[in-house]
Every structure is written in C-alpha cells, then in structure tokens.
Amino acid sequence: MLEKASGFKASGFDEALLLSPAEALAIYFARAELAAPRLEHVALADAFGRILAQPAIAREDHPTHARSTMDGFAITAAGVPERLRIVGEVRMGIAPERSLGPGETMRVPTGGALPAGADAVVPQEDVTIAGDTIVLSSTVAPGEFVTQPAEDVRAGEAVLAIGRRVGGPELGVLATLGYATVPVFARPRIAVLSTGDELVDVSATPRTGQVRDSNRFALAGALLAMGAQIVHEPRVPDTREALRAAFARALERYDAVITTGGSSVGALDLVPEIVAELGSPGPIVHGLRVKPGKPTLLAAIGGKPIIGLPGNPTSALTILEAVAQPIIAALTGERAASAAMAAIADAPLVCRPDWTWFVPVTLRTERGTLHAAPLRLRSAQTSLLARASGYATVSGPRGRVETGELVYVRRFSSGGAPVALDSDESDSR
Numbered sequence: 001m002l003e004k005a006s007g008f009k010a011s012g013f014d015e016a017l018l019l020s021p022a023e024a025l026a027i028y029f030a031r032a033e034l035a036a037p038r039l040e041h042v043a044l045a046d047a048f049g050r051i052l053a054q055p056a057i058a059r060e061d062h063p064t065h066a067r068s069t070m071d072g073f074a075i076t077a078a079g080v081p082e083r084l085r086i087v088g089e090v091r092m093g094i095a096p097e098r099s100l101g102p103g104e105t106m107r108v109p110t111g112g113a114l115p116a117g118a119d120a121v122v123p124q125e126d127v128t129i130a131g132d133t134i135v136l137s138s139t140v141a142p143g144e145f146v147t148q149p150a151e152d153v154r155a156g157e158a159v160l161a162i163g164r165r166v167g168g169p170e171l172g173v174l175a176t177l178g179y180a181t182v183p184v185f186a187r188p189r190i191a192v193l194s195t196g197d198e199l200v201d202v203s204a205t206p207r208t209g210q211v212r213d214s215n216r217f218a219l220a221g222a223l224l225a226m227g228a229q230i231v232h233e234p235r236v237p238d239t240r241e242a243l244r245a246a247f248a249r250a251l252e253r254y255d256a257v258i259t260t261g262g263s264s265v266g267a268l269d270l271v272p273e274i275v276a277e278l279g280s281p282g283p284i285v286h287g288l289r290v291k292p293g294k295p296t297l298l299a300a301i302g303g304k305p306i307i308g309l310p311g312n313p314t315s316a317l318t319i320l321e322a323v324a325q326p327i328i329a330a331l332t333g334e335r336a337a338s339a340a341m342a343a344i345a346d347a348p349l350v351c352r353p354d355w356t357w358f359v360p361v362t363l364r365t366e367r368g369t370l371h372a373a374p375l376r377l378r379s380a381q382t383s384l385l386a387r388a389s390g391y392a393t394v395s396g397p398r399g400r401v402e403t404g405e406l407v408y409v410r411r412f413s414s415g416g417a418p419v420a421l422d423s424d425e426s427d428s429r
Contacts (some may be wrong), residue, residue, distance in 0.1 A: 012265045018289040020356055020395070021323045024298060028284050028327070032300035037185040037254070037333040044174055047166045048380070050184035051227055051333045056160035056170075058177055061150035066114040070145045073127060073134055074107040074118035077142040086132050090115065105134060114146060121145035155175075163335025165227070185333035187229045191250035192216045194263040195236045195243065195271065196311060214382055215260040218317045221308070225414035226325065227332035238262065243274045251278065252302055256331060258320070261311035264295035271308045275299045290356045292379040293319035298327070305331070312379035314360070318391060321412055322358045340393075340408040343372035345401050349392060353399035360388035361409055364420035372409050389417045 039053040084105040090096050096115035106115055119142045126135040153159055174182055199213040202205055213235060218228040233256060236246045238383055250257045262271040276282045278301050285298040292315035297308030307324045309316040343363060351357030361372040375388055390411040394401055399408045
C-alpha cells in the first residue's frame with residue numbers, strides 16, 4: 001500500500017513524485033471520506049468559540065420600530081415650523097403614549113421609539129427650549145437621526161452562516177435574534193501521540209540524546225485554537241507492538257489522531273507501515289514537496305484522519321497550521337479560513353523552485369504598511385515559531401520573493417509574536 005502513496009518508495013522519498021500541499025489535500029479529501037461533524041445545542045453563554053451548525057435566522061425585523069440615534073426631539077420633518085410645542089416625553093422601553101400632531105414634538109432619548117407621525121429627530125443641541133416649546137436652529141430632513149424598522153436585519157434573513165465561528169460580535173447577534181440555545185458542531189476529540197524513545201517528561205532533565213516531549217503541547221495549543229478537544233495519549237516507544245496498540249486504542253476512542261515523529265523513512269520510522277496495516281484507506285499521501293515537513297503522512301482509517309507530522313518542532317507545527325488545517329476544519333465544521341495578509345518583504349525569501357516553503361516571519365508596521373522579515377529556518381528549533389508572527393508561503397517556478405515585493409503571511413491559529421508597531425502608531429495608542 002505504501003508503494004502507492006504519493007512520493008514514497010521502498011528506498012525512501014522519490015522527489016519526482018512528491019505532491020504540493022494543494023495537490024495532496026485534493027487527493028486526500030477525494031479518498032478519505034471523513035465523517036461529518038455531529039450537531040449539538042449549547043447555551044448561548046457557552047457558545048463562544050464554537051462553530052455554527054445551522055444558519056442563524058432572524059425571526060422578526062430588527063429593529064421592530066423606528067428609533068432615535070440622538071438625544072433630542074422627535075418631529076415631522078416635512079413642513080415643520082420654526083417653533084414646536086412639547087407634548088410629552090418618550091421613555092426608554094415604553095411605547096410612546098400618543099402620536100404627534102401638527103406643530104408638536106416629543107423629547108426622545110437615544111434608542112427611544114419614535115411616536116407615530118414622527119419621521120426625524122432634531123438633536124437637543126440644535127434647539128432652544130423656551131418653556132413648553134422649542135425653537136429650531138437648523139433644518140432637519142426626513143429620516144435624519146433615525147434608525148428605520150428592519151434597517152439592521154429583516155425577518156427571515158440568514159444573518160450568520162453555517163460554519164461560522166462564534167466570537168463576541170456573533171454572540172451579540174445571536175442574543176438579538178433570541179437564540180437562548182445555539183446549534184453548534186460537536187468539538188472533535190483528537191488524540192495527540194508523541195512517538196520516540198528519545199522523549200522524556202517536561203519535568204525531567206534530559207540526558208544526552210534525550211529531549212523533552214514539547215511537540216505535543218505546541219500541537220495541542222494549535223488544535224484547541226482550531227476548535228478541537230485534545231486528549232494527550234501516553235508517549236509511544238519506537239516498537240511495532242507499542243505503536244500498533246496505541247493507534248488502535250486511539251482510533252477506537254477518538255475522532256482523529258495526530259502523531260509527531262516516526263513519519264519519515266528511517267529504520268525506526270514505523271508510523272506509515274503501522275497505519276497501512278490498520279485498515280482502509282490507510283496512507284493516502286506520504287511525503288510532500290514542502291519545506292519544512294517533507295516526511296508528512298496524511299492517512300485515514302474508516303473516516304477518521306491520521307496526520308503523521310515530523311518530529312522536528314518547527315516542521316510539526318508548521319505542517320499542522322499550513323497543510324493539515326483544512327482537515328481539522330472538516331472535523332470542526334468551520335468553513336472560513338483565516339485570510340493571508342499582504343506585506344512588504346524586508347529581505348529576500350528564497351526557496352527551491354517549484355517547491356512550497358513556509359517561511360517564518362516577524363511582522364512590523366511602518367507608516368501604516370505591513371512589513372515581513374524572514375527568520376532563518378531551522379526545523380529542529382523549538383523557539384523559532386514563538387519568535388515568529390506568522391509564516392509566509394513561497395512557491396512557484398521562480399522560487400523567491402525579492403526585497404520590496406509583496407509576500408502573503410498567515411498568522412498562527414493560536415497567535416504568534418505581536419506585530420511591532422512603528423513609533424507613530426505606538427504614540428497614538
């Protein structure tokens with residue numbers, strides 16, 4: 001089966017057959033047949049960060065009535081005389097007690113309902129109050145300082161689409177529409193497996209040849225930001241029996257498995273072979289035409305994804321963010337990817353022609369323009385991506401972006417180093 005997986009042969013990776021990330025994902029989704037995410041309902045207060053499983057539909061117009069946008073006086077603008085008699089006051093939360101007649105006005109607060117017959121509001125600073133009358137100091141056109149009925153939302157309108165992540169603005173919309181409970185996709189439960197005899201607990205002091213098991217926490221943070229639930233499975237030694245048992249257990253219990261280490265072509269890189277033995281379709285793509293992360297494995301067993309990431313820290317997290325994110329999105333139900341930001345390259349970004357390189361960059365602003373400076377790519381460095389604001393993608397036959405040219409940068413799902421502001425912007429804050 002591994003002979004058929006793109007880019008792999010018994011003697012190692014055949015670079016002539018390696019796929020680009022886009023090609024690999026197209027093949028993966030055509031063969032993986034991933035299970036659809038489940039629907040559940042949660043209280044509005046618990047909906048932050050969740051993914052809508054149904055569109056949010058308005059049940060009525062919003063606002064349901066004309067409202068003032070200023071503290072002032074409700075008037076009938078057409079043919080309004082210079083002096084108007086005050087006949088009442090609109091109170092918040094209460095419908096006006098009467099309509100306006102010719103030559104009449106009512107005091108109205110910001111957000112207050114307009115009385116029948118009124119079609120505009122004159123701000124209180126634009127009138128002179130004389131007893132029970134006001135004198136207008138300027139003309140007012142119909143509709144001024146008024147929010148019209150249904151100006152925000154119309155009944156039956158789909159205000160938020162399925163697959164939308166719920167943030168603060170979305171919570172406000174859902175509350176306005178009357179959603180006390182919210183239909184969302186269940187968070188997929190994803191097992192994180194670290195493989196390798198060299199790994200020790202983060203509380204341990206590594207001996208020569210050992211490293212702390214840090215990748216699992218970096219990956220877990222990114223997966224949490226993508227909307228998944230994370231289960232940390234025990235570390236797995238580099239033996240066939242242990243790997244097979246760990247994969248079988250995780251596939252039985254969880255919706256997906258993310259592994260780090262053991263995905264390449266060395267003598268102890270057993271993950272692709274073990275996955276091939278577990279079921280169908282098994283390994284779909286093994287090896288990508290990318291840097292970092294060439295020895296990536298994209299597989300599935302019975303509709304459950306298995307993503308085999310390299311053991312190097314920068315490679316593992318970069319591939320999860322830059323390549324595997326659409327697979328995670330298919331599990332969470334999210335349908336909107338983060339947009340890439342255009343920035344000016346502060347130095348050349350050079351890659352191998354016709355390959356895809358994901359280059360960590362720092363971001364800064366200069367007179368309102370975003371600039372990106374590449375960091376030296378070292379896959380084995382744990383701290384590299386913590387120093388980066390995001391990553392730039394360089395690809396194509398040219399294989400380079402020159403200083404001063406546009407480069408497109410994506411921020412990491414869970415954040416990244418802040419964008420450095422120039423002195424003008426810093427002072428303005």
